[in-house]
Amino acid sequence: MTLSAPERQAQERMRRAIEVARTTPVGDVPVGAVIFDSEGKEIACGVNRREALSDPTAHAEVEAIRAATAQLGTWRLEGCELVVTLEPCTMCAGAILGARVGSLVYGAFEPRTGAVGSLFDALRDVDQLHTVEVRAGVLESECAQLLTGFFEQLR
Numbered sequence: 001m002t003l004s005a006p007e008r009q010a011q012e013r014m015r016r017a018i019e020v021a022r023t024t025p026v027g028d029v030p031v032g033a034v035i036f037d038s039e040g041k042e043i044a045c046g047v048n049r050r051e052a053l054s055d056p057t058a059h060a061e062v063e064a065i066r067a068a069t070a071q072l073g074t075w076r077l078e079g080c081e082l083v084v085t086l087e088p089c090t091m092c093a094g095a096i097l098g099a100r101v102g103s104l105v106y107g108a109f110e111p112r113t114g115a116v117g118s119l120f121d122a123l124r125d126v127d128q129l130h131t132v133e134v135r136a137g138v139l140e141s142e143c144a145q146l147l148t149g150f151f152e153q154l155r
Contacts, residue, residue, distance in 0.1 A: 009040075010105050013083040014139045017107070020045045021060070021085045021146050025052040030146045031086045033060035035068040038079035038102075044068035060084060061092040065099050077101045085143040087114035087136070093122035096132060103133040107143025 003011070013036060021032030024047040031048040046063025050056055061084055069075050075098075082096060083105045093115040096104060104123065106116065115122045116134055123132040 010083075010135055010138045013081070013105060014085070014107055014143070016042065017045075017083045017085050018139070018142060018146065020047060021143075024048055024060075027051045030150050031060040031084065033064035033082060033084040035064050035077065035101075036081045036083065037072075043071050043080070057091065059089065059092050060086075061088055062095050065095050065101070069099065075099060081105065083138075085146060086110055087116050087118055089113045090115040090122060096123060097128060097130055100130050101132055103135070105135045105138050107137070107139050108147060109137065109140070 013034065017032040017034045019032070020034055021030045024030040024032070028048045028051045032045065034045045035043050037043050044064050044067035046060045046067060048060045049058040049063060061082060064082065065077065068077055068080065077099045079102045081103045082101050085107045087106050087108065087110040088096060089110070104116065109118050111118050113119065117136055123134055
């Protein structure tokens, strides 16, 4: 089966997010996020560092958004794409909306806390001031394996 150009691009970018997730500090859930500008250039990345920083807001998406806005010198990330290995939670969905991220690609679904389709969909609500184009389930099994492996080590 031949992949379309957008599907191929989404997978390539997700592979980069998986690489980033593998750099998550020991003890933190391995989640990686990468932001690409409108020309496809990687401008920022982040990993989950809640345990490392004792900061409940240190999710991969928030870390990547902070780095991207610092890099670009603006809080508006219109035209940018955020690629993350795990479905964003409510807090991260709010940050994505607040930063005006243009599109989101995520890998594994998060049935307990996912706010982009699993529990509800904060990003594609028609009443939002800003809506985000979303592609879900990209390299889902590879992304889920990162999490499965982490939690198996805890047991």
